[in-house]
Amino acid sequence: MSNFDVAPSSTGGIKGRLRPYVWSLRSGLRTIRFLFGRFERSCPVCGYRGRFFAYANPLALGINFDSLCPNCLSHERHRLLALCDTEQNLFTGKDILHFAPETGLTRYIEARKPRSYVTCEFGGKGADLDINIEKIDIESNRFDLIICCHILEHVNDRLAMPELYRILREGGTLVAMIPLIEGWQETFEDRSRQGTVEDRILYFNQHDHVRFFGRDFRRRLERAGFAVDEYTAVEPQVAQYGLIRGEKVFLCRKT
Ligand SMILES: [Zn+2]
Structure with missing residues (x-):
């Protein structure tokens, strides 16, 4: 022992x-010794096969081993979304809006030949549009698909979700991914714990997060009008593609 x-x-x-x-x-x-990978994995975003690197955000807590694809810089969530696409054909022929686009994923989506592909970033550079997700300056019923990966834990989701619903066409889909604590019935978003960067890292695990979603995330989406479906990271794909066990892509339909 x-x-x-x-x-x-x-x-x-x-x-x-x-x-x-x-x-x-x-x-x-x-x-x-495992910083530059322990096991050989495959990347469904770029096709790379080999070791993934460890990744740690200095403005968050924790380190993920076998996380970062050294070829396209995809993380676990991007690979899960690419796998979801291979089963559900999310992008081809669609009018797409992508919030805070990640480089590897952007290339992947463009290769799937969407009808149109618009990227946006709030106050940031390197995207097509500057959009405030809580008050979106776009006409209603504009997009078939909206990609919103790790955005809703940063903003007022009660304002953002109805706005996302509004700009989707009927039959359209919001692809939402968030850090989710399945063991929590209710979302934790105590405003008195959000005052400083250190508070937000301590309680919400990142300097700019304002909540940790619990299982009621689904109910919040449904309240905004969405019908919610889930795609979950399970074995053997978790080991093969370097995913986070049980992570989910929420496919939220405007019916
Ligand atoms: Zn890759």
């Missing part, structure tokens, strides 16, 4: 006080 299987003892003395430091340092050093 290794030291890692033994519960820390409360014995005093210098050795006892140093023990958590030694354990933490040792476990950190043992994982360094």
Whole structure:
């Protein structure tokens, strides 16, 4: 049995006080060798096969190993969305609006030959439009598909969801992905914990997140008028493509 299987003892003395430091340092050093990948994976976004790199956001908590495709820079969520597309043909022939477009995914979508493809970023550069998702300056019933990956945890979703519904055509789909805590019945969005960057990292896991969605995410979408379907990351695709177990693509239809 290794030291890692033994519960820390409360014995005093210098050795006892140093023990958590030694354990933490040792476990950190043992994982360094996996920074540039542990297992061979496949990327459904770009076709790369090989090791994925570890990724850590300094403005968030935690590090994901085998996360970043070194060829197209896709993360787990982008690969899950590409897999969902291979089953459901989401993009071909559609009028698409993509919020905060990611480079690898943009290339993937353009290769699927949408009828039109518009990217947008709030106040940012490198996109076609500057759009405030809480008050969208676009006519109603304009798009067949809207891609909204890891956006709704940053904004007022009660304002954003009806706006997304409004600019979709009847029969259109909102593709929504968010960090979701399935173990929580209700979303956590305590405003008194959002005051500082450190508070937001501590409670919401990233410097610019304002909530952690719980299972009621579905209900919030339904309240805005959507019929919600789910595509889930399951084995053996999780291991094969480097996905997050149980992560979901929410396919929200305007009926
Ligand atoms: Zn890739």
